[in-house]
Amino acid sequence: MTFDFKKLPRCGAKARSNGYQPCRQAAMQNGRCYFHGGKSPVKHGFYTKQAMQERRDLKEFCYRIRYEE
Numbered sequence: 001m002t003f004d005f006k007k008l009p010r011c012g013a014k015a016r017s018n019g020y021q022p023c024r025q026a027a028m029q030n031g032r033c034y035f036h037g038g039k040s041p042v043k044h045g046f047y048t049k050q051a052m053q054e055r056r057d058l059k060e061f062c063y064r065i066r067y068e069e
């Protein structure tokens with residue numbers, strides 16, 4: 001199976017980080033890629049220590065419900 005990357009919508013954002021070249025990442029539904037879409041989980045604390053801990057607790061909790069009965 002071939003996957004034609006050229007047909008995918010492109011992000012096209014020009015950013016200092018890529019030398020003001022149009023971003024070539026595949027765009028999401030909002031027309032921007034993961035990095036330029038403004039919904040980066042990094043910016044919203046998704047990877048903060050506390051969030052990591054909370055997710056770990058939740059995972060453990062779910063795991064227990066499923067397997068301890």
Ligand SMILES: [Zn+2]
Nearest residue numbers: 011023033036
């Ligand atoms: Zn982009």
